[in-house]
Amino acid sequence: MTAPGGLRPRLVKRLLPSRRMRVAVRLIALLSAFAVAGIFLQATGRGAGPVYRAMWTGSFGSPYGQAQTILAAIPLIFTALAVAVAFRMLLWNIGAEGQFYLGAFGATAVAYAAPDWPRPILLGAMVLGGLIGGALWGLIPGALRAFFGTNEIVPTLLLNYVAILLVDYMVNGPWTDPATLGFPLGKPFSESAILPLVGNTAIHAGLYLALAAALVVSLVLSRTAWGYKIKVIGANTRAASYAGFSIPRNVVAVMLLSGALAGLGGMVEVSGVVHKIQANISPGFGYTGIIVATLARFSPLYIVPMAVLFGALVVSSVELQTLGLPSDIVLMLQGVILFFALAGELFVNYRLVWRAGAVSNRPSTPASASEPAPDLEPAG
Amino acid sequence: MSSELIVTIFVAGIAAGTTLVFAAVGEIIAERSGVLNLGVEGMMLAGAVTGFLVNRQLRAPWLGVAAGISAGAALALLLAVLVVSFKANQVVTGLALVIFAIGMTGYLGESVVGVPPPVTFERIAIPGLADIPVAGRIFFAQDALVYLSYILVPATWWILFRTRTGLNLRSVGESPESADAAGLSVTGTRYAAVVIGGAFAGLAGAYLSLARAPSWVPNMTAGRGWIAIALVIFATWSPLRAALGGYLFGSVEALGFRLQTVGLEVSTFFIAMMPYLFTIVVLVLISRGSVQRRLAAPSALGNAYLREER
Numbered sequence: 071m072t073a074p075g076g077l078r079p080r081l082v083k084r085l086l087p088s089r090r091m092r093v094a095v096r097l098i099a100l101l102s103a104f105a106v107a108g109i110f111l112q113a114t115g116r117g118a119g120p121v122y123r124a125m126w127t128g129s130f131g132s133p134y135g136q137a138q139t140i141l142a143a144i145p146l147i148f149t150a151l152a153v154a155v156a157f158r159m160l161l162w163n164i165g166a167e168g169q170f171y172l173g174a175f176g177a178t179a180v181a182y183a184a185p186d187w188p189r190p191i192l193l194g195a196m197v198l199g200g201l202i203g204g205a206l207w208g209l210i211p212g213a214l215r216a217f218f219g220t221n222e223i224v225p226t227l228l229l230n231y232v233a234i235l236l237v238d239y240m241v242n243g244p245w246t247d248p249a250t251l252g253f254p255l256g257k258p259f260s261e262s263a264i265l266p267l268v269g270n271t272a273i274h275a276g277l278y279l280a281l282a283a284a285l286v287v288s289l290v291l292s293r294t295a296w297g298y299k300i301k302v303i304g305a306n307t308r309a310a311s312y313a314g315f316s317i318p319r320n321v322v323a324v325m326l327l328s329g330a331l332a333g334l335g336g337m338v339e340v341s342g343v344v345h346k347i348q349a350n351i352s353p354g355f356g357y358t359g360i361i362v363a364t365l366a367r368f369s370p371l372y373i374v375p376m377a378v379l380f381g382a383l384v385v386s387s388v389e390l391q392t393l394g395l396p397s398d399i400v401l402m403l404q405g406v407i408l409f410f411a412l413a414g415e416l417f418v419n420y421r422l423v424w425r426a427g428a429v430s431n432r433p434s435t436p437a438s439a440s441e442p443a444p445d446l447e448p449a450g
Numbered sequence: 451m452s453s454e455l456i457v458t459i460f461v462a463g464i465a466a467g468t469t470l471v472f473a474a475v476g477e478i479i480a481e482r483s484g485v486l487n488l489g490v491e492g493m494m495l496a497g498a499v500t501g502f503l504v505n506r507q508l509r510a511p512w513l514g515v516a517a518g519i520s521a522g523a524a525l526a527l528l529l530a531v532l533v534v535s536f537k538a539n540q541v542v543t544g545l546a547l548v549i550f551a552i553g554m555t556g557y558l559g560e561s562v563v564g565v566p567p568p569v570t571f572e573r574i575a576i577p578g579l580a581d582i583p584v585a586g587r588i589f590f591a592q593d594a595l596v597y598l599s600y601i602l603v604p605a606t607w608w609i610l611f612r613t614r615t616g617l618n619l620r621s622v623g624e625s626p627e628s629a630d631a632a633g634l635s636v637t638g639t640r641y642a643a644v645v646i647g648g649a650f651a652g653l654a655g656a657y658l659s660l661a662r663a664p665s666w667v668p669n670m671t672a673g674r675g676w677i678a679i680a681l682v683i684f685a686t687w688s689p690l691r692a693a694l695g696g697y698l699f700g701s702v703e704a705l706g707f708r709l710q711t712v713g714l715e716v717s718t719f720f721i722a723m724m725p726y727l728f729t730i731v732v733l734v735l736i737s738r739g740s741v742q743r744r745l746a747a748p749s750a751l752g753n754a755y756l757r758e759e760r
Contacts, residue, residue, distance in 0.1 A: 405550025
């Protein structure tokens with residue numbers, strides 16, 4: 071690629087990924103993304119200043135925004151955990167969005183069926199409804215993968231569209247609130263179907279559920295035999311199979327757990343924030359959850375702060391919308407942050423060494439084709 | 451069902467399928483070089499919005515198509531930089547690209563949502579051919595972009611399987627080490643394949659916003675990019691089978707909407723689910739014969755190539 075004889079760059083794999091580099095890459099990615107999006111805003115004549123000011127006010131920059139940020143971080147913790155659990159086995163669950171909708175669906179079904187139950191019992195039943203709804207939606211691609219060998223990527227994604235249409239159908243038909251004159255909104259939940267608030271804040275108790283889920287998932291993945299088992303299956307399916315682990319059973323179990331986590335996110339969203347079912351209950355929590363999980367290197371505990379950061383981004387788009395500023399810039403930003411972080415990962419795992427002379431042409435040996443990409447090994 | 455109804459379903463099925471055919475053929479080119487491009491959906495959106503905007507400004511649908519192709523190729527170049535040069539994970543990169551593109555196209559198309567385009571591609575019956583009973587109406591009374599697909603699909607097949615260029619591209623996807631040792635540029639080939647594949651995706655998007663459903667609506671591709679990725683597996687990485695599959699999938703989409711017009715009492719929401727569910731069912735059915743399919747898949751699909759790690 072460069073002139074022969076001159077200095078050539080060569081990539082040399084680091085024995086240990088550089089931690090310092092990893093932190094630096096994340097920070098640089100964040101700053102560069104804002105710089106690039108800023109240039110884009112200026113070039114298209116909208117001006118970066120007002121947009122970024124509104125985003126700051128709508129998120130970290132005001133008490134209201136801070137509460138909203140935490141509220142948006144809660145569902146993101148759940149969807150990112152869903153992605154992380156599946157990825158522990160190197161399964162790509164890009165269907166957390168649909169599992170989130172089905173969790174909301176399950177919780178809503180309970181809330182409408184028994185509105186008069188005492189609050190603790192009803193909320194408990196709604197949690198169960200959310201878990202089951204999400205788990206069943208995760209089970210579909212999980213079972214297809216386990217028993218037919220169908221790769222999960224496309225089915226998990228396509229089921230998102232199906233889930234959204236299913237909820238659309240319910241809020242336009244069986245669950246529609248006649249009082250809204252045809253808007254796709256469900257009837258308001260009864261008082262006992264609504265999650266209590268944390269202290270005298272605007273944040274609902276789903277926060278505790280989210281933090282508990284992160285802790286439990288972290289412990290299950292790193293401290294239990296099953297957590298170790300699915301990691302082995304992900305790293306080397308054949309070895310795991312020789313070791314006597316049932317691959318299909320564990321694929322199904324992982325996808326059930328993954329779906330249940332996203333479903334619980336849907337439950338706390340309808341019960342804690344929306345207080346009814348409606349179309350578009352998620353501004354892409356399932357997709358943003360993938361970014362959160364990736365940047366947190368699929369570590370349940372790192373997911374929490376990362377979810378807060380992206381929660382701020384998500385709510386800042388609401389502020390932009392109310393001000394009539396282009397809210398789509400926030401989705402662009404999410405993508406660009408990830409682009410930079412992905413590109414930077416190369417420097418976390420490899421050193422760039424400049425050497426004189428031609429690159430040696432050693433005889434070829436089989437490449438490490440079956441290894442996962444170096445940037446995505448789950449954090450230990 | 452009357453035979454007349456069946457013909458109208460296939461007429462609409464070809465039109466609906468053409469989007470999928472363009473996108474799937476592009477994806478085949480990329481995957482044959484060893485790169486799994488999961489950003490198709492985003493590249494299609496970029497093609498749709500730029501095609502629509504340029505046509506609106508210049509009142510020239512063909513320039514719109516050219517702009518859509520360029521937009522798809524530009525996003526594909528971004529993907530290539532990340533996955534080929536920076537060796538980033540291909541699944542996450544593709545997803546990031548889709549999220550980015552949903553935001554970008556929403557932003558760019560903000561002012562033209564629901565605005566009718568000044569000019570669109572009209573249906574042109576090809577004299578002579580259109581008079582063939584049944585098949586004439588189905589295949590030869592379509593718009594110019596459908597006819598373009600009749601040329602591009604066999605041409606792509608020819609290049610991939612009957613020329614040295616195609617052989618080189620496929621060898622990079624099968625065994626990048628050997629291709630490299632034989633003096634081929636793995637990086638260059640993959641860049642070219644991904645960018646050309648993105649151009650096809652851009653064309654698929656422009657076809658949607660200029661011919662199939664002339665308008666711009668945010669997220670108007672509605673998962674067709676993902677269906678196209680499934681179609682590639684269905685077609686065992688062959689452009690000709692991708693065309694057949696595309697028309698089949700398109701006909702399923704068309705069937706749903708025809709069912710309503712004959713007064714079948716099914717909610718629109720369930721009819722809208724059909725293409726997604728059909729795709730999943732097809733994926734499951736073809737997973738059963740997965741041995742041949744695994745053999746057909748490019749061996750190095752999804753893996754970055756580092757000469758230093760040979």
